[in-house]
Amino acid sequence: MAKLPIIVAPDPRLKLACKPVARVDAAVRRLMDDMLETMYAAPGIGLAAPQVGIARRVIVVDVARTGQEPRPLRMANPEIVWASDQEASYEEGCLSLPEHYADVVRPEEVRVRYLDHENEIREIAAKGTLATCIQHEMDHLEGVLFVDHISALKRGMILRKLTKSKKAKAAEASETVAAGSAR
Ligand code: GNR
Ligand code: NI
Numbered sequence: 141m142a143k144l145p146i147i148v149a150p151d152p153r154l155k156l157a158c159k160p161v162a163r164v165d166a167a168v169r170r171l172m173d174d175m176l177e178t179m180y181a182a183p184g185i186g187l188a189a190p191q192v193g194i195a196r197r198v199i200v201v202d203v204a205r206t207g208q209e210p211r212p213l214r215m216a217n218p219e220i221v222w223a224s225d226q227e228a229s230y231e232e233g234c235l236s237l238p239e240h241y242a243d244v245v246r247p248e249e250v251r252v253r254y255l256d257h258e259n260e261i262r263e264i265a266a267k268g269t270l271a272t273c274i275q276h277e278m279d280h281l282e283g284v285l286f287v288d289h290i291s292a293l294k295r296g297m298i299l300r301k302l303t304k305s306k307k308a309k310a311a312e313a314s315e316t317v318a319a320g321s322a323r
Contacts, residue, residue: 144192155283164259172214188280199277215254223247
């Protein structure tokens with residue numbers, strides 16, 4: 141397995157609609173396992189392939205609490221086949237929007253059909269954190285981030301802060317390079 145770098149917004153790779161996988165073969169399985177390793181290391185409760193620069197419809201999720209047995213879910217081509225009319229609001233975070241959180245309203249329960257790591261069609265019913273997380277990951281496959289569900293004012297504040305910290309990091313890196321070549 142390998143830990144992959146996670147892309148931070150704003151970045152055009154987080155805005156793409158991802159393509160389905162033809163089938164879950166060894167390469168897709170490998171991607172799922174690398175994504176799980178990356179997610180656990182972050183740490184996070186979900187990860188979508190576009191967050192590691194792969195524009196494919198693959199997500200991984202594990203909402204088990206720390207100390208509980210891990211319960212990894214590997215999903216390719218996930219589809220929501222039913223969503224409750226009842227909605228619920230959860231405070232969401234995203235590894236691609238580090239250190240920013242906001243309340244997002246979504247259907248409280250969903251049924252999801254997907255291909256598992258053995259290319260078998262499966263269906264699960266999800267509610268609570270699991271339902272929130274799966275919907276959050278599926279949004280990534282359409283190039284949608286949780287900030288796209290909140291007010292333009294809050295979204296703008298978060299994205300401006302991320303742009304600023306990216307610029308500060310880039311300046312720091314170029315100063316390090318300059319100091320190196322002055323030596
Ligand atoms: O780790 C994560 N936590 C989280 C919390 C509330 C709602 C959604 C999430 S998913 C997030 C990891 C991530 O960015 N997945 O795309
Ligand atoms: Ni996310």
